[in-house]
Amino acid sequence: MTARWGLLLVNLGTPDAPETAPVRKYLDEFLSDPRVIDIAAWKRWLLLNLIILRTRPKESAEAYQSVWTERGSPLLFHGQDLAAGVQELLGEEVKVVLAMRYQTPSIEAGLAELRAAGIDHVVALPLYPQYASSSTGSTVEKLYAEAGKHVDVFTLSVVPAFYDHPAFVGAFAEVARPVLAEAKPDKVLFSFHGLPERHLRSGEVCGRACFQPGCCDSIRKENRTCYKAQSYATARALAAALELPEDGWEVAFQSRLGRDPWITPYTDHRINELPEEGVKKLAVLVPSFVADCLETIEEIGIRGRDDFKEHGGEELTLVPSLNAHPAWVEAVAKIARQYAPSPEAS
Known part of the structure; x- marks a missing residue:
């Protein structure tokens, strides 16, 4: 059975490894976003390259080492588990893909995977309960920018903040x-x-x-x-x-x-x-x-x-976060279904 629609779960991102160089790469991409550090571009460059990126990557790498596991970054593997759980719950009519706003797996790669599967309606669920320009806003901007690079732009439905859902x-x-x-x-x-x-x-x-x-x-x-x-x-x-x-x-x-x-x-x-x-x-x-x-x-x-x-x-x-708890898997599926195309539209 061919998937009828795609679900792209998007979280913020994580370094590829708890070491100074990968953390620096992650912070450089994250903090270079004008929605995150919302000052003039030249000031942001000076702040990053003369101050933040000289000391913070090493400090942050040490912090990441304290939370890293055999499976890697908790943010990443909990996201992978969530995507797998939602996929199992929603079944073959949906293809569920995980992406990150910064670093890997990227939004570009996630959308490409859905496009390659022949899907032309994507429900994007930014995994930020409360709206902020620096998280949700940046993610939505990136989603439309990547989707818009193609001649044939598929239908994109973005789930809004779910802070009180x-x-x-x-x-x-x-x-x-x-x-x-x-x-x-x-x-x-x-x-x-x-x-x-x-x-x-x-x-x-x-x-x-x-x-x-x-x-x-x-x-x-x-x-x-x-x-x-x-x-x-x-x-x-x-x-x-x-x-x-x-x-x-x-x-x-x-x-x-x-x-x-x-x-x-x-x-x-x-x-x-x-x-x-x-x-x-x-x-x-x-x-x-x-x-x-x-x-x-x-x-x-x-x-x-x-x-x-x-x-x-x-x-x-x-108190642990939601991670891939069964109740959260069910909640994500329920929220996503509200923005899915109707069977008649597919």
Whole structure:
């Protein structure tokens, strides 16, 4: 049976190896993206080549070594497992392919594989729950650029941010529930990847409303594409699904880079402060990622845990990401089907 449509799962990317040269190559491609470091091209080049790429690749390579396994990068092999699980669930009518925005397997290669299979309708699912120009926006731009290189451009449907989709929330809650039951934390911290504040202020939809009192209390017309507002919406939905008390959870933002102001509160600051506030057992969920990676395993599970204990905490529990959990496999299939062509259209 020939596949009727294609599903391209796209995550951000990972180095090919936990060594300085491959990490430098990855960072060079990633940080050269004008949607990631959104400054003048010449300033970005100087920043990268005179400062960041001189020291950070070695430091990051050491961090990657702490999370690398016999199967390689967790982000990559969890993605491969997810693609295989979704393929098995959806069956022969769909061809499922994994791609990365940066490095390998590339979006170009993924689309070429689907084209070679004779598919002319592709559903692209960027695996970022919340919208950000530096992740979703960059991926969508790349998807259309690569698809548009051909004379015959196939139909491309892009799945939007799924930050509050019941299937996503339900899957994450299913993963977290038994972990929290065993850990019995005093507080749950929902940690999201951070962004420079200027990324939010420059937004065409929410720029003026951002950082005003109550701006993230609900999703409205003026903040519907705001990363921070979507992050808080995810946290509220997960807290409700997990039946957490109002004073039993909070939100923070991690992984900041450089000296510019980033979204606050900062995760590393809150991890250090919470023991002084009486929190001895802390559980951390990172629902801006759907697969465990450097930012979850090393930043939270290793460095974060050490910092928490150094400041008087007893135990920090990192709740695993969705990875290829059966509930997430089912959720991805369900979300993708909503954007698939109808049988009559094939």
